[in-house]
Amino acid sequence: MSMIELTILAVGAILLLAVTFWKRxxxxxxxxxxxxxxxxxxxxxxxxxxxxxxxxxxxxxxLDSQGGSGLAGLSVLRIIAERxxxxxxxxxxxxxDPALGLLAQDTLQAGYQAAGVGELYVPTTxxxxxxxxxxxxxxxxxxxxxxxxxxxxxxGHFGPEAALLAEASDRENIMMIGASDDLAGQAVLFASTQDxxxxxxxxxxxxYVGAGASHAASLTVQxxxxxxxxxxxxxxxxxKFAGVF
Amino acid sequence: MxxxxxxxxxxxxxxxxxxxxxxxxxxxxxxLLNWVMILAAAATLVGIFNLTLxxxxxxxxxxxxxxxxxxxxxxxxxTFLFAxxxxxxxxxxxxxxxxxxxxxxxxALMGLLTITLLYAAIRLLRRRVDLMSIVFLATAxxxxxxxxxxxxxxxxxxxxxxxxxxxxxxLGGARGxxxxxxxxxxxxGLRVLFGADRPYGGN
Numbered sequence: 001m002s003m004i005e006l007t008i009l010a011v012g013a014i015l016l017l018a019v020t021f022w023k024r025x026x027x028x029x030x031x032x033x034x035x036x037x038x039x040x041x042x043x044x045x046x047x048x049x050x051x052x053x054x055x056x057x058x059x060x061x062x063l064d065s066q067g068g069s070g071l072a073g074l075s076v077l078r079i080i081a082e083r084x085x086x087x088x089x090x091x092x093x094x095x096x097d098p099a100l101g102l103l104a105q106d107t108l109q110a111g112y113q114a115a116g117v118g119e120l121y122v123p124t125t126x127x128x129x130x131x132x133x134x135x136x137x138x139x140x141x142x143x144x145x146x147x148x149x150x151x152x153x154x155x156g157h158f159g160p161e162a163a164l165l166a167e168a169s170d171r172e173n174i175m176m177i178g179a180s181d182d183l184a185g186q187a188v189l190f191a192s193t194q195d196x197x198x199x200x201x202x203x204x205x206x207x208y209v210g211a212g213a214s215h216a217a218s219l220t221v222q223x224x225x226x227x228x229x230x231x232x233x234x235x236x237x238x239x240k241f242a243g244v245f
Numbered sequence: 246m247x248x249x250x251x252x253x254x255x256x257x258x259x260x261x262x263x264x265x266x267x268x269x270x271x272x273x274x275x276x277l278l279n280w281v282m283i284l285a286a287a288a289t290l291v292g293i294f295n296l297t298l299x300x301x302x303x304x305x306x307x308x309x310x311x312x313x314x315x316x317x318x319x320x321x322x323x324t325f326l327f328a329x330x331x332x333x334x335x336x337x338x339x340x341x342x343x344x345x346x347x348x349x350x351x352x353a354l355m356g357l358l359t360i361t362l363l364y365a366a367i368r369l370l371r372r373r374v375d376l377m378s379i380v381f382l383a384t385a386x387x388x389x390x391x392x393x394x395x396x397x398x399x400x401x402x403x404x405x406x407x408x409x410x411x412x413x414x415x416l417g418g419a420r421g422x423x424x425x426x427x428x429x430x431x432x433x434g435l436r437v438l439f440g441a442d443r444p445y446g447g448n
Contacts, residue, residue: 006266008431016435063278063285068430071437074444098292099285103444105295124299128292134354139296146310163361164354181426183419190381191365194372199422203429214441218432225428 008225015224019217028207028216035177035195036208039076042151042175043083043209051150052089054143055080056165057104058156058180059096059136066157068203069181070100073155074107075206075215080153081111090122092143094129096136100156101128137161141168154178155205158185166192179205251440258438297321320346384410 046053057073060066077093084091093108095101105126112121129139144152145168152169154162158180166189169176178189179197190196197205200222206215239245257277264274300314308314324342331338366385369378390400391407436442 009262009435012431013435013439016432016439020441061285063281065430068433069426071433071442071444072429075433075442078444098288098290101292101295102288107444124295124302126295127299128295131289131292132351134351134358138354142310142313146308160358160362161354163358163365167361167365181430183422186422187381188362188365191362191369200425200429202426203433212441214436214439218429218436221432222425222428225431226425229424 011228012221012225015221016214016217019220020214023213023217023220028213028219030204030207030216030219033197033201033204033208035179035193035197036201036205038175038195039153039177039205040209042153042177043080046089046091046150047084047087049150050088052087052148053080053084053091054140054147054149054152054174055091055093056140056152056154056156056158057093057095057100058154058158059133060100060157060181061097062099062103066181067100069155069157070095070097070103072203072206074100074103075211076153076155076209077104078107078111078114079206079209079211081108082115085112085115085117085120089148090120090125092125092127092147092149094127094136094140094143095156096128096130096133096140098128098131101126133159133161134164137164140165144169144174145172149174151175151177154180154189155202157181158189160184160188163188163192247443250445251443254443254445255438255440262438293321293325384415388415 042053055073055077057070057077058066060068060070062070077091080091091108093104095104105123108126109118109121109123112118127139127143129143130136141164143149144165149169149172152165152174154165154177158165158178159182162178162180162185166176166178170192176193177195177197178193179202180186180189181202186196186198190198203222204215204219206212207219260270261274261277264270264277297318300318303314304311304318327342328338366382369382372378387403388407388411391403391405391410433442437444
């Protein structure tokens with residue numbers, strides 16, 4: 001790896017630490033994202049309705065670049081587990097990667113413990129539904145169709161197979177919130193869901209559900225780094241145009 | 246215990262990351278990655294047991310769709326047993342399980358996906374009528390028309406223009422989205438390395 005990667009990493013790390021300390025003192029001011037506002041409302045409604053939330057974490061392996069989206073999904077799962085732990089119908093998570101499935105179980109348990117009802121945690125609520133894209137989708141569809149689910153929340157790595165899960169949810173009149181780090185998955189979710197989350201909005205979900213100052217700080221750091229990239233791209237285009245390189 | 250798990254996770258993450266920049270740490274990085282691969286394989290077995298447990302539970306409770314759960318458990322363990330007795334590369338396993346069941350099932354789901362996507366596109370404007378949906382649908386139709394093989398050849402103007410749309414506009418947009426996703430992955434990874442997010446050993 002070159003110095004550029006190391007510099008980006010170091011700048012990102014320093015900024016994240018500094019902004020997290022700053023965000024702890026001042027509350028985050030977030031722009032309105034309809035899908036995430038709806039997600040926040042859903043948490044309370046599902047407990048009142050006595051229905052279940054299905055959090056689908058995708059099939060991103062933790063050993064490659066797709067792991068980031070799975071980790072972002074786990075942050076949201078932690079908050080959802082804590083808020084819905086007292087519900088008659090506990091939230092269910094599904095994963096298409098075994099390691100992600102194990103982390104989902106651990107995260108669900110941590111959410112229950114944080115709510116002070118660790119004894120209510122059911123280990124089978126964190127599931128690995130399949131190891132290939134379609135078997136994963138088929139297993140996740142089964143949860144949405146048969147387990148009194150009111151909302152399906154898809155946060156993770158999904159390809160075009162997301163359409164099958166979205167269609168199954170739609171047929172059962174289940175509300176659907178979806179985000180993927182994959183371009184094909186994003187296009188499919190745009191066409192299949194009411195409110196879409198595009199691009200990096202997947203990684204902002206934690207900040208919107210109140211996962212902590214570090215999540216809000218991440219958004220600020222992303223914005224700062226994005227400006228650096230915009231300036232670098234414009235400077236590169238200018239120098240190329242001017243014939244410097 | 247929480248401190249120990251956090252220490253193991255953070256120190257492993259930092260060592261693997263530093264291995265990319267400091268040549269002296271490469272052997273440690275390789276060793277840790279090998280351990281992770283073994284653990285990931287063990288996690289697969291745990292995942293399979295979890296799947297069995299969930300569906301056995303469904304069958305025993307007589308829940309909706311219990312027949313399918315029973316079918317899943319029986320076929321899963323039958324495949325596992327036959328693979329152990331015959332070995333996975335045996336002709337029967339390849340032809341019967343892979344060629345006869347798994348590949349056709351996945352191909353059927355792929356066919357179903359094509360129809361689902363078409364259906365989703367048709368219903369898009371019924372679900373959400375806004376500028377972005379119209380642009381999305383119009384671009385998809387335009388690019389399809391430009392790339393489809395017709396008996397009378399290419400539709401005048403559309404072929405070249407659709408290539409420009411997909412190679413310049415769409416590619417530029419895709420790169421923009423991917424830069425955003427990469428920044429999201431970077432900050433998520435850093436949060437885990439700093440221990441702010443701990444999806445392991447409780448929190």
